[in-house]
Every structure is written in C-alpha cells, then in structure tokens.
Amino acid sequence: MLERLGIDRVQYRALVRAALTMDFRGQPMARGWRARSPARSLVVASLVQGACSALLAVGALRSRLALETLCLAYSTTLCAVAMLADYAAQVLLPDDADILGHRPIAPRTLFAARVSNVFFFMTVLGVSLNFPPAFLGIAAGGGLRFPLTYLPVAFLADYAAAGAVLALQALLLRWLDRERFKDVLAWVQGSVALVIFITYRFVPVLTQPLAGLPADAPAWMLALPPAWFAGLTEVGLGRTGPVTLALAALALAASAIALPLALRRIAAQYGSEPVRAQARARPAERAASSTLFRLGALGLSGPARAAFDLAWKNLARERSLKMSIFPLLTMPVAMLIVPIRGERAHLGDPFEPGTEPIYFATYMGLALLALFPSYLRHSPQAEAAWLLRVAPVARPQELWRGARRALLTRLCLPVLFAMAAVLAFWAPPWHAVEHLLLALPAGLLFASLANLGLRDLPFSVTRQRGTGARTMLTIFGMYLLGFGAGSVHAHLAWHGTRGALWAWAGGLTLLAALFFQIGDRRFARRFDPDL
C-alpha cells in the first residue's frame, strides 16, 4: 500500500524506527544520570492531566453531553498546544537536513515518516489524556460501552485539532520565510502558553458554573467543536436525536476537512527542497551596554562573570529561551490585573481582610519566577558547553551564580517593579511595596527549593520534545505551593501583628539561604566534567 502512495517502505520504516528510538531513548540530563524518555514523561504527565480534567468535569455529571464536551475540550486543547509547541516544527521545519538532506529519500517518504512520528505522539497523548475521562463516563450513565465509544471519538477529535493547527501553520509558511515563521511560531506558542497558565489560575472560578448545569447541555455549549464530537459519542451510544445527529455530522465534516487539509498543506512543503535555509548573516545586537547590565555584573568576576555574560546575551538573543520565558513573565503582572468576575471587591489593600486574590496572585507569581533558573539549563547549542567543562572552574556553582544574577537583573527585577506598580493601584504605594517585600522571601524559598534539583551546567542540555506536559505540571505544582504560602501570609497579615509578618519573612529568608547553600553544595558534589 505504501508503494502505491509513492512511499519507499524500507526508508519509511527505517526513518520512523529511528525517530521513535530517539524519542523513547531520550538524552542523558547529565553524565551519571539515566536518560529520561520523553515518551514516558509524556504518558505520566498526560495521565495526570487527564485525571485532572475528569475531576474538573465531575461538576457536570448531570449532563453526559456537557461532561463529554468538557473532557474533549481539555484533551483537544492540550493536543493542539502540544502540536503547536513541540511537534509542528518537527514536521514543518525539520532540523536534521544536514544528516538526511543528501540521502536519496523521496520527499513523500520523508513526509510520511515525519507525520507518522508526530501522530504516534498524538496517539500516546490522546490515550493518556482520555483514559481517565473514559471511565468517568460510566458513572455518568454511559455504561460499560462508554469507554469503547468515547475513546475512538476522542482520538478523532484530537487528530482533527492537531491537524487544524498543522494546516494553519503550513499555510503561514507559504507567506513567511523560515526565520520569520519561527519568530511568529514562537510568539504564538508563548501566547497560547500564557492563556493556558492564566486559565489554571482561574480554574476554581471557571468550574463554579458547572455545578449549575442543566441535565441537557446548554445551547451555547453546542456551538463548541468539542460538543460536536461529544454528539458523535452520543450517537455511538445509541442516542440518535436530531441534535446529537447534527452534532455528529459536524464532527465528521470537521475531521474530513481538517486532516486531509493538513496533510495536503504539509506535503506541499516537502515538495520543495528539504535542506534547511542558511541563517542569514546578521550582526550581534549590542546587549551589554546598559546600566542594568553593569549593575547586574557588579562584583562578579571570572567564571561567574562569564556565565552572567552568556546568560544575559542568550536571554537577549536566543529565540527558544526567550520564547519559553517571556510569555510567563507577563503572568505575575497579568494575574494582578485581570479582574475576577464578582470578586473585584477583594482586589484591595493587601493588609485589609478579605483580599485573598491579591495574596494568591502575588505568591503564585513569585513561585513562577522561581522556576525560571531551571530554564537556563537548556540551549539548542548545548554541545558548546564543552567550554564550561574544560575551563578551570574550581566552584561550578559559580557558573549558576552568574547565570541566576543575569536572570534576576534582566527579567525578574523589572517584573517585580511592574507588580509593585500594579499593586499600588489598589493600595497605598508603601503597602504595595511592603506586601511585595514580605512576599519576596517566599519567592526566594521557592527558588532555593528548585535549586536543590539542579544537575546540569547552564545551557548544557538540549530541550526535548514532549516535555511541555511535564513543564505544565511543574507550574501547576508551583501554583499550589504559592497558594499555600499565600494563605499563611494572608492569615498572618489579618490576624497577627506586622512584626510577626516580618519575622515570618525573615525566617523564610534564612531558610532560603540555607537551601541555596545546600543546593549549591549538592550541585558541586554532583558535578562531573565527564562528557
């Protein structure tokens, strides 16, 4: 059959096998540590995400169609985001042209292998995400037939969502050159990530109306594409009313359009030469002349200064690093700005009782900032880290000190100033600054906890595909940590003295300093220059 499609079967099998082997094998995070398989991480993280979606949808148990719609909305969104963030570039802009470009591989074969690899990952993601909701449907009156009907429909919905994303991107690639396309892609990825992370923040608010859902899904819900696939599930379960039949027809039509359209659009890309375009010569931006740079570098020398410079310039120029961090930077500020429906009254002076949203937003924002140093581990040019390993660096933690300082000066400080400015909108400026200063030690503590797990040198690990889901989970975990710390702070602020608050903050600072010491020592002990 493959031959009839113009695909070389032997090459196709070899390419798919190689891609899957690499995906399952992963890369060692550091010498002496076992390689992490991105596929395995994806399964675990997606199962947790699927369980979360099932838990969130429990509120809609009275309406099975609404329940299916919610779970399918969750899984299709995550599949579309995974395609956008992790896999689209693999299909549209493969980076192994140096290896395969001179081989006698027909574009169609290469295309088929790439698409198969990506859809394999979509299947893994789809199974893991939809497995828990498939069993929740039994409790919603779907009986034992429910998982058997729901799962195939869910796959179709996920493939259609991923296909739609791919088709749109391939369309974009017709108008933009590759470098510009990568920029646009990165910004789109960042914006979507931002929306998702902000949505996490409002999960309790967004799920409240679910409890009040009628037994029949509301009309507005039927306009959503996931509801169409929910209708298809219902038809599969034997509920063949005019509404469910119409929804099922829409689902089939959407799939029939999205998937072939995506395949046609991508195939067109493979018709042209697959060799990566040479990077255009462009001079290096001047990234080292600002006062902020000089201020940040103050007191640093030797390896710490070298790492500061490297991190500073990478934060200014390296696309993947910028795009993984920049959208998240807006979140601490956005969470303080976005008014919560019906809770506007609580966005007031943090020292006035009843201002929980301010506390949670501040602490969650700081928890998020504390995660950033771990992003400095990654670089597409991780191989170049040989320089750091061969250099006479007596205390490897100095490299991290420099890199962290660059991050703090270049990105975190401006965000903290912006947070103070937003807080000052609801409270007297001094209260805004005091609130932030009191919360900062918790941020330091979160950062010191994250520092305990450091194993690699800055910019020494290549980011792997399939790790997006794990990152989302980590951020969700940090949110919970921030939520807990915010609750304690709020309690002390309203029911204790100001002195007790400062003592608490002082204690946290000391604890953070201790953890940083321990983390740095552990890193120095673990550090092994073996390549």
Next chain:
Amino acid sequence: MIEVHELCKRYDDLLAVDRVSFRVEPGQVVGYLGPNGAGKSTTVKMLVGMLKPTGGTARVLGLDVATQPLEVKRRIGYVPESAALYETLSGREYLELSGRLYHLEEGTLAGRAAELAASIGLQEALDARVATYSKGMRRKLVLAAALLHDPEVLFLDEPLDGLDVAAQALIKTLVKRLAAAGKTIFYCSHILEVVERICDRVIILDKGRVVADGPVDKVRAQASSLEEVFRQITGAADVEAQAARLEEALRGGGR
C-alpha cells in the same frame, strides 16, 4: 610536559584506552595517530580533564589530571575535534567568555582577543554571530580561544579540519613556533603528511593500545612512508585485497 602511565578508560565492556604509557618533553610536537575508534580522542579528553581515567595515571606539567584537574586545565589549551560553539554569541563575545573562564584580566583579554583574531584572519567577522561563520572560521575561533590564556601545553584534535590552504599553512607554522618557544604540542590527526611535516615524534594507537612510539624519521624508516608504516602496524596493510573485496561485495558477490 606530559607523562602517561598505564592509562585506561573503560566503558562497560569496551576498553577504549588500554594501558597507554608515554612521556612528552617540553617543546616537543607529538603526533598522536590511530585509526577511527582507536582511542585518540578519549586519551586527549582524559588528559584535558573532560573524562576520568578508570586506571593508570596521567600527569600534565607535573600535575595529576585525576586529582588536580583544575590546575591542569588552567595551564593547557584544547581544540576539540567538534568545534561546537555558542552560536548566538559573536566571535568577540565568545573569546571574552573563554578568557573570563580563565580569569584573564579585562584589559589583557580585550587586547589579546583582538590581536589573536586579527592574526588568524577573523577581525572582520569578530562582531558577527558565530551562527553565520563558515566551518573554517569556527575552527579559527576555537583555536584563538584555546590560545587566549597562553597555555603551556596545547592539545589539538584535528585542528586543520575545515581550514583553507592559507589557514592550514598558518596553523602549521604556528605549531612549530609555539614548540620552539618551549610549549608542548599534542597533535591528534588522521592527516599523516601533516604529522610527518610538523611533528618530532609519533605515537600510533590501535584498539586502545600504543603500537608504535618514536621519532618520525625512525618510525618512517620501517617502511617507504609513514602511511605504509601506519597501515602495517594497524593491520590495514593489505589495502589491495580489501579494495578487491569491497568491489566484489558491490557486485553482489558477498550474497
């Protein structure tokens, strides 16, 4: 000076370097030869502190590489086989990064970086991003970075790979001059003609073991050329027979 005694490196079942011993005097240029997978790069990585030996000892400038790796690293320069670089930096920024890792004083660093870049033919591209460099330019940049802190011992792993004729001539002359100034050069290469021309001595490695060690003239005297000696020693002597077998396999005779 480099002293290696019974040096070993084992990866699970594979003994990549097997009880290698040699001694290199200051001012000597030693060619370290061997077929692919013989253990050349592994030996060098152990000598520069990037890999830990699993047996034996290695001393560079009297310092034990296993117990004093930092002291060794401070006084050596290394040009790796793969010229992996931070592509988002400019050439100048890369040299600055490298110099700071060796604690070079800022004034010295700026002057020396500019001087080295100019002498190696990189001055015009110094402020362009490394991503835009050709293979030869990358190689030159790595070499300049290796020389920046004025090392006493230089480890060069295929340093001429990707360089144009003029740059190759420059590096060959530079190696001779550095040796004349008392620096020790440990030169790994597959290009036997170059080794014959610039090295005082060759060490030939095969399957992780030293199979020949001596002055170039003396080793070469064992056959008509260094290449012939190399082929005889590493068991690749019957090239004609191997080529005939290969041709036969292509015709389908191997089926």
